[in-house]
Structure formats: C-alpha cells, structure tokens
Amino acid sequence: MTTLWDTTGSAVVKELAAQRRTGGAVLSGVALTLVVVADESRVAEAEEAATHAAEMHPCRVLIVVRRQIDAPVPRLDAEVQIGGRLGPGEAVVMRMYGRLALHAESVVLPLLAADAPVVTWWHGVPPERIATDALGALADRRITDSSLTEDPTATLRRRAEDYAPGDSDLAWTRSTAWRAVLASTLDSVSGRRSDAVRVQGGRIEGDPANATAQLLAGWISSRCGCAADVVEGSRNPGPSGVEAVGLRLDQDEQLEVRADHRGGAVISQPYRPDSTLALPERSLGDLLSEELRRLDPDEPYSEALEAATGLHGLSDRAPVREHVWFDPAAPEGAPPRRRSGGRATSADAVTS
CATH class of the missing domain: 3.30.1330 (60s Ribosomal Protein L30; Chain: A;)
Structure with missing residues (x-):
C-alpha cells in the first residue's frame, strides 16, 4: 500500500499504474468499478463490505470520503493498493477536503476501469436527488440504503420520486x-x-x-x-x-x-x-455482493417501491441522468444548475 498525502488525481493514477506494473496485475480481470461514498465514521464498515464484494466480483474499488467540505484549502489524501486489505484487486481510498469534496468526480473519472460498468454505493444517508451527486450520475447502477435515514418511510417516498431504472436499495436486498x-x-x-x-x-x-x-x-x-x-x-x-x-x-x-x-x-x-x-441475518458484505450479481434494472424492486409508495410508472422512466449541480454553500433557495458531461444524462432531471 502507498499513501499519498496532499496529492493530486494525476498522481493517484500514476501510482496505481506503477503498482500494477510492479505487481504484474492484469486489469482485464476487472468486471466493474465499485465507487463507495462513505462518511469517515462508516469507512471501516464500508471497506469490510467492499472487500467481501470484491472477493465475489472482481472489481476496482474506489472509496470516496468527503471530509471538512468547509476547509479553506482543497486537499486530497489517498491510499493506493493492489491485493491488500481491500481484497485481491485494485483499490483506492480517497479523503477529500474543502471544495474538492464537491467535485469528487474530477478525481474518480480517470480511475474508472475502461469499458466496465460503474456501480455507486452510498453507505450512509443518500442524496435527496441522486442527480445532484455526479458520482451517481456517472453510474450504471446506484445503491442506497433507506434504513440508515432518520425517517425510512419518507426516504422510500423520495427514492420513488427520484427513481430511475438502475436504482436499488439495500433495504430491499434485506428482504x-x-x-x-x-x-x-x-x-x-x-x-x-x-x-x-x-x-x-x-x-x-x-x-x-x-x-x-x-x-x-x-x-x-x-x-x-x-x-x-x-x-x-x-x-x-x-x-x-x-x-x-x-x-x-x-x-x-x-x-x-x-x-x-x-x-x-x-x-x-x-x-x-x-x-x-x-433464515439468518445477512452481513453488509453479503447484501452488497447480491446487488453486484446483476447490473440490469431490478424490476421487482421498482414494482415493490410503486406499491409501497403509491407512485406508478417508475420502470418507464429514462435509465440515465443528467448531473444537476448542487452547492450546499449556496444561499437557500438558489436554483440548481445542470451541466452536461459524465457518462450519462437524464430526461427526468431535465423536467424536474
């Protein structure tokens, strides 16, 4: 493992390539990129679950920890490893400070495995609208956990209002x-x-x-x-x-x-x-591994979410999203800004 303090995204990419050459790792065995978004208090849980999932599904694991968004100076600290404590594959843990945390995709995008699906998992409170997080807009599958919020019932309603095919919920996986x-x-x-x-x-x-x-x-x-x-x-x-x-x-x-x-x-x-x-209780790693077994839209989940919330037509929505820029430091009531780019756009974000 190599730790890079106060580094840049380019340095992380170079270090990952250097470790791959040194260790003789073969990138062609990577089936997907798993992007994990976690608070510092939940990083250990997220790492354990991602390690278990990586053993079941060969993937590149990118863990994003947004810390001290109000820090005056942007900074990136990264841990780069291949075949270490985070499983047999490639893994990068990135801790972002200041305004860089609001632009995590600028560091993550160059690290995505080429021509491989992207799955983003929020281990914590998910965003109100997934399109406001670029790490969700660029993903093919998006995994949240309504059970981690203060009001899970209200969160299910928000997940239904914001739903796009490709979304899933670990609360559903537990069933x-x-x-x-x-x-x-x-x-x-x-x-x-x-x-x-x-x-x-x-x-x-x-x-x-x-x-x-x-x-x-x-x-x-x-x-x-x-x-x-x-x-x-x-x-x-x-x-x-x-x-x-x-x-x-x-x-x-x-x-x-x-x-x-x-x-x-x-x-x-x-x-x-x-x-x-x-009928045993399952670990977080088992739940995440199940979600990674399939990357197509989970239609039974969308049907169950429709019935649970009373909203309909979820599976008919566009499966891609347009990133809607959201600045938590902006004055309250300021309109969000949409921007093009990334791997996906979304019809539902345009009309929302």
Whole structure:
C-alpha cells in the first residue's frame, strides 16, 4: 500500500499504474468499478463490505470520503493498493477536503476501469436527488440504503420520486430471504401448483417504520394483486424489521412464516405439521455482493417501491441522468444548475 498525502488525481493514477506494473496485475480481470461514498465514521464498515464484494466480483474499488467540505484549502489524501486489505484487486481510498469534496468526480473519472460498468454505493444517508451527486450520475447502477435515514418511510417516498431504472436499495436486498421462503412455501401448499394458489391478503408483523418491511409488503401487493399491511409486532424485529409474514389464501387457508430469532423461521401451512428452515441475518458484505450479481434494472424492486409508495410508472422512466449541480454553500433557495458531461444524462432531471 502507498499513501499519498496532499496529492493530486494525476498522481493517484500514476501510482496505481506503477503498482500494477510492479505487481504484474492484469486489469482485464476487472468486471466493474465499485465507487463507495462513505462518511469517515462508516469507512471501516464500508471497506469490510467492499472487500467481501470484491472477493465475489472482481472489481476496482474506489472509496470516496468527503471530509471538512468547509476547509479553506482543497486537499486530497489517498491510499493506493493492489491485493491488500481491500481484497485481491485494485483499490483506492480517497479523503477529500474543502471544495474538492464537491467535485469528487474530477478525481474518480480517470480511475474508472475502461469499458466496465460503474456501480455507486452510498453507505450512509443518500442524496435527496441522486442527480445532484455526479458520482451517481456517472453510474450504471446506484445503491442506497433507506434504513440508515432518520425517517425510512419518507426516504422510500423520495427514492420513488427520484427513481430511475438502475436504482436499488439495500433495504430491499434485506428482504431477499423472506421473499425466497414465501415463494418456496407457496409452491408446496397442500400439494397444489403455485399457479393454482391465490393469495387474497397479507400481513407483515414488525416495525411499520422499517423500509424493508414496507418493501416486502409492496412486493406481496405487486405480485399477488392484493393488499398487504404492516402491523406493529410484539418483539424486536431485528435489522430486517420483520417478525412474521402471514398470507390469507383461497379455500379459507392461512400460511405463516415466523422468525424464531435463532437464525431460523417456523413455517405453518395448511394440512402439514410446522417446519423450520434457516433464515439468518445477512452481513453488509453479503447484501452488497447480491446487488453486484446483476447490473440490469431490478424490476421487482421498482414494482415493490410503486406499491409501497403509491407512485406508478417508475420502470418507464429514462435509465440515465443528467448531473444537476448542487452547492450546499449556496444561499437557500438558489436554483440548481445542470451541466452536461459524465457518462450519462437524464430526461427526468431535465423536467424536474
């Protein structure tokens, strides 16, 4: 690892190339560039998750830490490494001070792997509008986490209003295990075919303010064409915000999946004894790795987000964005400025 203090973007590019020549690294094995945006307090978590994801998906990891935006003098400190603590591939950790932090793309763009998709992940509170962050406008996939905000329900609404195909949410990824269990359980109800089982209503017990619980209810509503409500549970639901899911089926049948808080779940279904299966809480690295498995738009997520927020037509929007310049130091009420450039433009930003 090489640490560059008070450096420049050009020096970072040169150091990365020098380390690649010295170590004999082969860039052709890189499948994508993962851009991680994190606060200093969350850098350790972000690095651990990105390292796990890089082991599963060969990628160049670029971690951007915006520090002291109000610092009088712009400065860049960078750690450059290949095959180090951040996984087997190439990684750069950049800490930006002053106004440079508002123009992080000027340092990141030359470091993107050529002809490889770009995924941007915000490990922290996401921007109100992704188009105001150039690191989101240049990405093919954009990953946020509504669960990290003070009001996840309101954040889901903002994510729906700002949605463009290619957006995703780790709050949605946390529901994967629940969705898999429910789908497989419906396949085995009383020996009936899954297409012969009709779900007439759903109930999610847990935290009504949790984004994962709301998205799981939206998924049931969008897939089954029925109402699914989130009600207050009786115990601590854990990070997923879900304690149990009950489905009301046709033929006056009930199906329930309830977490047992020992890393498993108890399944109760008609005409069969209760059964158990694994339902462990997943690490942040596992969630991020799942999101990197596919780079096309996640249509089930957009449908669940529509049902959870009441907004429609999300998947019909343009999948690219135009960067909208936003200066947090500008006077309140000052209009944003749009600028061309980057890897993508967006029709929804032009009309917003």
